[in-house]
Amino acid sequence: MPQSKPVSGNTAFLVLVGLLVVLTGAALGYVAGWFSPDRLTPKTLVHAFAPASGPPLGHRRNHAKGICFTGELESTGAGTEISRARIFTRGSYPVLGRFNLGSPDPNASDAAVRIRGMSLLISGPDAEEWRTAMINAPVFTTSTPRAFYELLLASKSSDPNAMASFTKQHPEFAAFASWANNGPWMGSFAEERFNGLNSFIFENAAGVSRAVRWSFVPETTATPVSPAQLSTKGPDFLEQDITERVARGPVRWRLIVTVASRGDPTADPTRAWPPDRPTINVGALVVRNIEPERDGPCREINFDPTVLPAGMKTSDDPFPAARSAAYARSYDLRTAEARDYPRTVTGDAQ
Amino acid sequence: MNEINATLPERLLHWIALVCALVVLFSGVGIVSTVQPKYLSLISVHKLLGISLLGLVLVRIATRLGRPAPSVSSRRAANPLKALSRLLDRLLYALLIALPLLGWGMLSAGSYPVELAPGLYLPPILPQSDTLHTILREAHAYLSLALLVVILLELAAALSQLLARKEEHRISDTIVEPCEQEA
Numbered sequence: 399m400p401q402s403k404p405v406s407g408n409t410a411f412l413v414l415v416g417l418l419v420v421l422t423g424a425a426l427g428y429v430a431g432w433f434s435p436d437r438l439t440p441k442t443l444v445h446a447f448a449p450a451s452g453p454p455l456g457h458r459r460n461h462a463k464g465i466c467f468t469g470e471l472e473s474t475g476a477g478t479e480i481s482r483a484r485i486f487t488r489g490s491y492p493v494l495g496r497f498n499l500g501s502p503d504p505n506a507s508d509a510a511v512r513i514r515g516m517s518l519l520i521s522g523p524d525a526e527e528w529r530t531a532m533i534n535a536p537v538f539t540t541s542t543p544r545a546f547y548e549l550l551l552a553s554k555s556s557d558p559n560a561m562a563s564f565t566k567q568h569p570e571f572a573a574f575a576s577w578a579n580n581g582p583w584m585g586s587f588a589e590e591r592f593n594g595l596n597s598f599i600f601e602n603a604a605g606v607s608r609a610v611r612w613s614f615v616p617e618t619t620a621t622p623v624s625p626a627q628l629s630t631k632g633p634d635f636l637e638q639d640i641t642e643r644v645a646r647g648p649v650r651w652r653l654i655v656t657v658a659s660r661g662d663p664t665a666d667p668t669r670a671w672p673p674d675r676p677t678i679n680v681g682a683l684v685v686r687n688i689e690p691e692r693d694g695p696c697r698e699i700n701f702d703p704t705v706l707p708a709g710m711k712t713s714d715d716p717f718p719a720a721r722s723a724a725y726a727r728s729y730d731l732r733t734a735e736a737r738d739y740p741r742t743v744t745g746d747a748q
Numbered sequence: 749m750n751e752i753n754a755t756l757p758e759r760l761l762h763w764i765a766l767v768c769a770l771v772v773l774f775s776g777v778g779i780v781s782t783v784q785p786k787y788l789s790l791i792s793v794h795k796l797l798g799i800s801l802l803g804l805v806l807v808r809i810a811t812r813l814g815r816p817a818p819s820v821s822s823r824r825a826a827n828p829l830k831a832l833s834r835l836l837d838r839l840l841y842a843l844l845i846a847l848p849l850l851g852w853g854m855l856s857a858g859s860y861p862v863e864l865a866p867g868l869y870l871p872p873i874l875p876q877s878d879t880l881h882t883i884l885r886e887a888h889a890y891l892s893l894a895l896l897v898v899i900l901l902e903l904a905a906a907l908s909q910l911l912a913r914k915e916e917h918r919i920s921d922t923i924v925e926p927c928e929q930e931a
Contacts, residue, residue, distance in 0.1 A: 411911050415904045422900060429774050431781045438783050525869035527861045543783050698859050698876045704788055705860070708867030712788060720783040727780075729858060730885060736878035 438547055440727035443720070446550040447502045456739025457504045459728040461515050461531075464498030465637045466694030469648065469685040471520050477680035480608055480655065481600035482709035485522040486680055493683060494519045496696040497587045497640060500533060504739075508636040509628035512578050516592040516614060517701035518683070529705035531721070532592035532614065536581075538667035539574045543720035570668040582622035587640045588649045589620040596703065596721075597664035597713040600655070609658035609713055611671065614651035614683055618643075641688045651683040665714040693741040700729040761808050762837070765801060769844060769899055772797045776892055795851070796864050802848040805841050833905050840902060843895045847888060849873075854884040 431437040447453070447460045454462045470490045477486025485491050499506050500513025517531040540546040545568050552564035565571050584590050594612040601607045632638070643649055655678045656671060663669040691697050704712055704722040712718045732739070775794040779787060855862045856872035857880035863869050874880055 411908055414907050414911075418903055418907070419900055422896075426774065426777055426896075429777045429781060437781070439781050440783055441780075443783055525861055525863075525871070526867070698878065700858065700860065702860070705863075711866070712785070714785075716785055719785040719787045723779075723783040723787045730882075733858070733878040734882040736882075 438544055438720075440723040443543070443547055443724045444727045444731070446547055449502055449554065453731070454502055454504045456732055456735040456737070458498075458732060459724075460502050461498040461500055461517075462502050462504040463506050463511075464496045464515075464517075464691050464696070465640065466689040466691050466696035467495045467497065467640075467644070467685045468687045468689070468695065469493045469495070469683065471518075471653065471681050471683055473681035474679060476678050477653075477655065478602070480602055480610065480657065480678060482603040483522065483528065483600075483707040484526055484709075485520055485528055485707055486709075492521045493685075494521075494695050494699060495683075495685070496691065496699070496701065497636070499636075505633075507633040509625065509631060509633075514587065514590055514592075514636070516587070516590070517696070517699075519696075519699055519701065519705075522707055526707040527705050528707050528710065529699075529701050530594055530612075530703055531701040532594050532612075534584075534590045534592060535574060535577055535595070536593060537573045537577065537670050538595045538717070539571055540568060541570050541666045541668050543716055545570075546717075546720075570666070573668055573670070582620075583625050583628060584620055585623045585628065585635075585639070586618070586643065587636055588618040588643050589616050591615050591620075592651070594703075595667040596717050597658065597667070597715045598706070598718070599711050599713045601709050601711070609662065609664045610655050611658075612653060612655045612680075615654050617650040617652060617682070640685075644685055644688045649685045651685075653680045653683060654678070655680050665716065667715060667717060692739070692743070698733070700725050702726065758808065758811065761804065761811075765804055765808070765844060766840070766899060766902060768797050768801050768804070769840070769895060772801065772847075773892060773896055773899070792865075795862075798848040798851055799864060799870070801844045805844045809841065829905075829908075836898060836901055836905060840895075840898050843891060843898060847891055847895060850884050850888040850891065854881060854888055857881040857884055 427433060431439060444459050445453075453459055458464075470493050471485065472490050473486050473488055475486070475488030477483070480486075496515075496517045498515045498517065499508065499511040500515055501511045514534045515531060516533075518529065520528040520530075522528065540549055548568070549564060549571070552560040555561075565575065592614040597609050597611055599607050600610050628635075640649070657676045657678070658664060658671055659675060662671045662675070689695065702722050702725050703718045706712075772794055775790045775797070778790040779794060782790070852862055852870060853874050856874040857877045859876040861869055862872065874884075
């Protein structure tokens, strides 16, 4: 047998293995985005929240300041008409939640932040869970995660024209800006209406699917106050107020689900649906206990809006997926930095 | 894989596992690299296929345990490449057991529901813990790199066997032909 045969065999082998490694590497690189530097990744999106002074170590990368609460969802049973989620069956389901400010600063002054949020984890039968994170704005800032990323960059840009140029390129921002500038301010979390803004698909037991949005409407009478009045209050007045209110007695919201009509913009949270759309009073949120976040039960929860019970799923709205990806990144970062946010004020890590 | 002692279904199972492992690996890389809606599909595929692999490998090990092990003399007789191939298989199966368990543990330690499909949940296997979540997440990421290396080595080993067999065929052809002429 000629000597050259095994040599050529070995060469072929090495070439094929080399090809295998290069192709696999290239394919993985493609998936990882090495060849698309402009791609929005969880990392770049979350990084864009960080102020110039750096991200809030140990805290959520946005909505960093918050306070935990527990209570329950008292379902009326009316929700079963639109979703087979067992959480909507008449009954009472435990809720773990968090009131928060839409700012990456965990020490923000309550009066200085326009966006206020409420996040919920509602536990249904067995392991079923519904997690949702809502804000007090009636519409969202941008139509796409990409535009939202551009907004984050523009809002902290040193270029004085950055915001003007952003609003020019994104006229859809006007609806949010109008609310931010002219909408009412409330003196309490208890008076805020918290809106889900994103569209989801509900499916009922008969298999009928409908696009919906939801809001938690306060049962507490809302009395708008001026921003000037709020600025005279202490930096934590919202947390103090809700703690005192709940200590006096439960604070309640009604869970209102709005059902879309054919053609309503489900993929764009900057566009409100017409006000005549049918609504269903699905239940009441009852907040019974307030606890500081530092060592509270909401601290270790990622209020990922794609954690949904069977009977609820995401729609063509691109935000829940983007939020899920970003929240996971934020969660991974802050849990790895837990020592930067001690569980006791004195700094004891335990 | 070590094909001497493997039955056809075992070999099939092995290759299915390898292909699935690649898919899980790619979906895992995709998960941390996109905020688009496909992020959610990637997570579904990753979790469902990952846990299926855990089941598949356990079945594979059970079928292996059910049969008598090859005798020591036949193991000694096997060439070193076969021994290496067997080691590679064991590494692959160890990773395909460890990685899904790490992922499951990581989600548990992060207080996430471990949902495989709408309404289909696995129970948490760990209590919430920032420290555990961080350690398990890093172990999950680094061991997935090890999985990539092992898969590539498996493919390289298979390639080498394929080329060797071709070579054997050619040699046996050259030996057989003169015999046929004699007949």
